[in-house]
Ligand SMILES: O=C(O)C1=C[C@@H](OP(=O)(O)O)[C@@H](O)[C@H](O)C1
């Protein structure tokens with residue numbers, strides 16, 4: 208993909224459904240009683256991996272592109288898969304599904320692509336083992352492939368060393384199969400979609416501060432789920448609207464759950480002209496429309512409790528920092544190293560190639576903005592968030608940018624390039 212500078216992005220955009228909520232709709236729908244109907248399901252490769260895995264366990268899932276219907280078989284209705292469950296590129300599928308598999312009455316193996324095979328799984332293996340699960344890293348490297356032999360589980364209280372919704376959710380989902388109460392305390396509150404969605408389908412779940420507590424129930428009920436637009440996908444349009452001169456973009460139907468909305472706060476802290484309209488509730492999740500106008504940005508510090516609320520947006524925040532006056536410091540974000548790529552190293556490599564003054568640190572990066580980034584050959588490292596971030600950077604840079612491995616946007620946003628270039632017509 209080759210991209211040149213553009214001016215004046217204008218128009219209305221509706222980003223696809225939230226990835227986190229789409230995954231959870233498949234998992235909870237599969238173990239609920241009755242048919243779960245999902246509207247605005249994200250048809251990205253990651254969520255299709257979740258569908259494929261639960262189909263392999265005997266769940267009938269109809270996907271007509273507009274509406275996904277999951278014919279749930281109840282908490283104990285999954286069947287032993289004949290083959291390895293393939294989670295593709297999806298950390299969310301791998302970790303959340305492991306929690307469910309830990310409590311089944313069968314054994315199975317799960318594995319994913321080369322990136323998944325290097326992402327840390329010890330973070331779920333430890334708490335699930337404390338619950339009585341049998342979960343083994345087949346290559347003894349704490350990564351997938353994982354062999355999981357379902358067991359009778361017991362409830363635990365777990366003090367998680369990381370603020371990770373995937374860890375928290377794996378434990379809570381296993382807790383559905385435990386003989387007592389399960390609770391998780393995390394250092395900083397991470398996204399709470401699992402708690403909200405479990406509550407909506409009849410789960411007994413309570414949150415207080417950074418602790419979520421679940422008691423097992425006999426059954427979960429199916430739901431109609433309307434998935435809000437993904438703020439992590441909207442983030443590229445927020446950034447594009449702010450850094451591309453003469454732009455004004457209206458982004459419709461964006462989920463603004465307070466455990467996910469750090470990007471809006473950072474845009475505003477950098478001087479971005481971004482406002483929320485029509486704030487409403489859709490299926491228990493807050494949703495808004497956004498108006499974004501080109502702005503002169505200045506540097507900021509992104510650290511502490513806000514980090515989990517924008518963890519996937521840090522690559523595009525680093526791009527905004529490159530176009531802002533002054534210094535931006537990102538810290539407390541060591542988690543970036545264990546995503547689809549090492550997002551600290553890859554942002555440093557690629558922004559440097561564009562002539563940006565960036566220093567990677569152990570838990571983030573320091574970007575000195577105000578230069579004039581120029582086009583370059585960008586390696587996506589097959590990380591969708593990296594490809595999308597540099598497509599936006601390219602629009603405001605001199606010359607031409609080539610993104611190698613640009614197709615990986617398919618993971619979370621298959622129509623990304625069409626949607627972006629439509630705003631320039
Ligand atoms: O629970 C989820 O849906 C997700 C949680 C986050 O990961 P961690 O829990 O590993 O921080 C995020 O990066 C990922 O894109 C989706």
Ligand SMILES: C=C(OP(=O)(O)O)C(=O)O
Pocket residue numbers: 253296297298299300519546547592619
């Ligand atoms: C980290 C991400 O997803 P996952 O962990 O599900 O692979 C992401 O989408 O940026």
